[in-house]
Amino acid sequence: MSHPEPVRITVTCMGHSGCYFPGGGETQVFECVPGETIEMFLERLGVNTDLFMYAVVGGEKRELSHVLRDGDDVLLVSPLMGG
Amino acid sequence: MTLGGYMGKILHVDLTTGESLTVPTGEDLIRDYVGGRGFVAKLLWDLVPPGTEPFSEDNIVVIAPGPLTGVYMPGSGKVHMGTKSPATGCYGDSNMGGHFSPEIKYAGYDAIVIKGKAPEPSILVIDEDSVRLEGAGDVWGAGAITAEKRLKERLGEDFQIAVIGPAGENLVKYACISHDFGRQAGRTGIGAVWGWKNLKAVCVRGSRSIPIAKPREAFDKAKEMYATCYGKPGFKAWTPYGTAEVVNWVNKVGAFPTRNFSETYFEGHEGINGQALVDRVKLIDKGCFGCPTPCGKYSKAKTSLGEVRVEGPEYETIALLGGNVALSQIEEVAYANAVADELGLDTISGGNAAGFAIECFKKGLLTEEQVGRVLDWGDLASVVYLLEKIAKREGIGDILADGVKAASERIGGDSERFAIQVKGLEWSGYEARWAPSMMISYMTCDVGAHHNRSWAITHDVATGRDNLEGKSEKAIELQHIRPLFDALGLCRLQWVEIGFELENYAEVFPLVTGIEARWEDLLRVSERIWNLTRAFSAREVDGFGRLWDYPPRRFMEEPVPSGPAEGKVLTREQCDHLLDDYYDRRGWTREGIPGEDKLEELGLGFVIPELTRRGYILK
Ligand code: SF4
Numbered sequence: 001m002s003h004p005e006p007v008r009i010t011v012t013c014m015g016h017s018g019c020y021f022p023g024g025g026e027t028q029v030f031e032c033v034p035g036e037t038i039e040m041f042l043e044r045l046g047v048n049t050d051l052f053m054y055a056v057v058g059g060e061k062r063e064l065s066h067v068l069r070d071g072d073d074v075l076l077v078s079p080l081m082g083g
Numbered sequence: 084m085t086l087g088g089y090m091g092k093i094l095h096v097d098l099t100t101g102e103s104l105t106v107p108t109g110e111d112l113i114r115d116y117v118g119g120r121g122f123v124a125k126l127l128w129d130l131v132p133p134g135t136e137p138f139s140e141d142n143i144v145v146i147a148p149g150p151l152t153g154v155y156m157p158g159s160g161k162v163h164m165g166t167k168s169p170a171t172g173c174y175g176d177s178n179m180g181g182h183f184s185p186e187i188k189y190a191g192y193d194a195i196v197i198k199g200k201a202p203e204p205s206i207l208v209i210d211e212d213s214v215r216l217e218g219a220g221d222v223w224g225a226g227a228i229t230a231e232k233r234l235k236e237r238l239g240e241d242f243q244i245a246v247i248g249p250a251g252e253n254l255v256k257y258a259c260i261s262h263d264f265g266r267q268a269g270r271t272g273i274g275a276v277w278g279w280k281n282l283k284a285v286c287v288r289g290s291r292s293i294p295i296a297k298p299r300e301a302f303d304k305a306k307e308m309y310a311t312c313y314g315k316p317g318f319k320a321w322t323p324y325g326t327a328e329v330v331n332w333v334n335k336v337g338a339f340p341t342r343n344f345s346e347t348y349f350e351g352h353e354g355i356n357g358q359a360l361v362d363r364v365k366l367i368d369k370g371c372f373g374c375p376t377p378c379g380k381y382s383k384a385k386t387s388l389g390e391v392r393v394e395g396p397e398y399e400t401i402a403l404l405g406g407n408v409a410l411s412q413i414e415e416v417a418y419a420n421a422v423a424d425e426l427g428l429d430t431i432s433g434g435n436a437a438g439f440a441i442e443c444f445k446k447g448l449l450t451e452e453q454v455g456r457v458l459d460w461g462d463l464a465s466v467v468y469l470l471e472k473i474a475k476r477e478g479i480g481d482i483l484a485d486g487v488k489a490a491s492e493r494i495g496g497d498s499e500r501f502a503i504q505v506k507g508l509e510w511s512g513y514e515a516r517w518a519p520s521m522m523i524s525y526m527t528c529d530v531g532a533h534h535n536r537s538w539a540i541t542h543d544v545a546t547g548r549d550n551l552e553g554k555s556e557k558a559i560e561l562q563h564i565r566p567l568f569d570a571l572g573l574c575r576l577q578w579v580e581i582g583f584e585l586e587n588y589a590e591v592f593p594l595v596t597g598i599e600a601r602w603e604d605l606l607r608v609s610e611r612i613w614n615l616t617r618a619f620s621a622r623e624v625d626g627f628g629r630l631w632d633y634p635p636r637r638f639m640e641e642p643v644p645s646g647p648a649e650g651k652v653l654t655r656e657q658c659d660h661l662l663d664d665y666y667d668r669r670g671w672t673r674e675g676i677p678g679e680d681k682l683e684e685l686g687l688g689f690v691i692p693e694l695t696r697r698g699y700i701l702k
Pocket residue numbers: 158159160180181369370371372374375376377378379574575576577
């Protein structure tokens with residue numbers, strides 16, 4: 001039986017949300033479960049998914065339902081505004 | 084001595100006599116209040132005689148850039164305006180972007196103070212040292228956008244113009260100041276004070292240079308600040324959408340104003356979110372002076388009522404003229420936005436008033452005969468009808484023009500329960516029954532229910548929305564950081580939206596001004612200003628204090644009926660807990676009045692005799 005290929009991603013948090021992310025908001029490398037979405041990944045880390053509005057993956061805007069792929073460069077965007 | 088960043092003088096204009104004079108910008112004023120909002124607060128305290136009516140010759144309007152306004156650096160185009168508010172009777176202010184503020188500096192002024200009342204509808208023309216009143220002529224009665232265009236034609240493109248619309252002329256208590264064809268100082272009814280003073284517009288032109296203490300270093304630092312902004316990972320993600328980006332998220336967390344805040348999740352949000360804005364109505368991005376992250380979206384929209392071009396809609400307008408009146412198409416929100424802008428109405432209070440009226444109608448508290456038509460949720464014609472009636476003070480509009488609090492007192496029934504305001508100022512775009520830090524932020528905001536002093540909802544989400552601990556503390560922290568931008572004359576969106584670091588501002592301030600102040604020193608100034616605005620409201624309003632800090636009864640008594648926040652409510656007891664914690668941390672009495680020790684500590688001992696005379700401080 002072959003094992004699924006590991007999925008390695010880089011994750012950066014935008015702005016203040018880094019305070020609530022394990023290891024802070026700076027770019028970090030993570031290994032994910034194949035088929036895992038961004039939302040599932042955050043839940044597995046114990047991060048409140050409501051902190052993020054969406055993600056930018058490889059420069060493209062993506063919902064948190066995006067299925068992570070090996071090599072994805074993920075920017076997590078939190079709502080920081082308020083006029 | 085002229086410090087860097089300051090022009091060295093303040094212009095005083097008496098509209099009654101048409102005379103003007105300048106006074107040096109005092110070093111102690113600079114040291115203790117910095118500029119912008121700080122100057123507004125101190126000049127209001129000093130120059131408005133206690134007990135002055137908002138609509139009177141003695142009430143003043145202060146227009147103040149900050150020391151960093153007009154200087155080469157990100158977001159340096161902001162101006163702060165203040166007055167004794169006709170909406171609340173308390174301290175009132177509002178902030179505006181565009182290009183008006185730098186022009187005031189180029190004309191040679193750190194602030195403009197306007198008092199009196201012009202004998203006839205007028206415009207104030209400030210052309211460096213030449214200061215004159217001119218008859219308003221055909222711009223009186225004109226819409227705000229139209230009037231600005233006509234005044235540019237009359238005076239020249241190089242004038243920067245701030246103007247009111249018919250709502251201001253008709254003393255609507257949430258009339259705004261408009262500039263740059265779609266930027267507004269929207270809140271607290273400053274436009275109505277201009278209208279009462281027969282002041283249609285302030286038109287400014289200047290060509291002076293702003294002195295800089297360390298020009299080379301300041302320039303290099305500013306260049307680095309721009310590069311940092313452009314390099315932020317959030318820059319490309321946020322800028323195309325602007326503030327509308329947050330609609331989906333606010334809805335998802337159950338905080339989106341819906342049908343006069345009776346609900347907090349709007350089923351039609353996908354038709355009015357950032358994506359809808361970009362895909363369906365946006366033409367181009369539009370920004371203020373020196374802005375690297377233009378949040379303005381210039382749009383074109385076609386509806387059953389016609390086609391409009393408008394700057395917007397931004398988040399607040401989408402929330403209050405979208406979800407709050409159940410409009411679910413971005414084109415319709417843009418249309419209502421354009422109507423409000425031309426009338427010179429604050430879209431936040433205007434959207435509240437429309438939502439409130441529709442709910443009253445649905446509950447039978449207003450009849451078709453009283454209103455002049457049927458009102459319904461999700462009906463653009465109802466919303467436009469109400470906005471126009473309000474601006475003209477016709478029929479039901481005359482009642483709504485005084486704000487939802489006053490309107491509820493006239494309409495009666497249980498309408499006071501769902502008049503969504505604090506201190507008489509309508510609530511902006513974040514429902515807070517499941518966001519205690521956001522709730523205490525709204526309750527204690529110095530101008531009434533406005534979000535921009537402390538936007539703490541992410542703190543609620545991150546630290547638990549059902550517990551109250553630490554929530555007031557966060558609100559206080561933000562109430563010092565965020566308004567500091569209004570004192571410096573800067574936009575805070577580069578910080579809050581794309582995570583631009585606060586240290587940058589701390590570094591650049593001494594380079595521009597020559598004042599060796601650390602960030603903590605500036606935060607201390609911000610705390611001083613916060614306490615002074617509170618003291619001003621206590622001086623001006625009988626019985627001011629705790630009772631003025633409660634949210635509407637809907638938020639304390641009606642659990643959210645459905646959606647992500649279903650069942651959530653912050654009871655009066657919980658609000659009391661938040662208030663006690665807030666007052667204690669601030670060094671205020673449990674009645675919400677700054678304590679003597681705190682006032683002395685902040686160098687505000689001069690307000691103590693007045694607060695004592697008014698019975699707030701017992702000797
Ligand atoms: S982010 Fe928006 S409000 Fe701030 S300076 Fe830029 S355009 Fe103006």
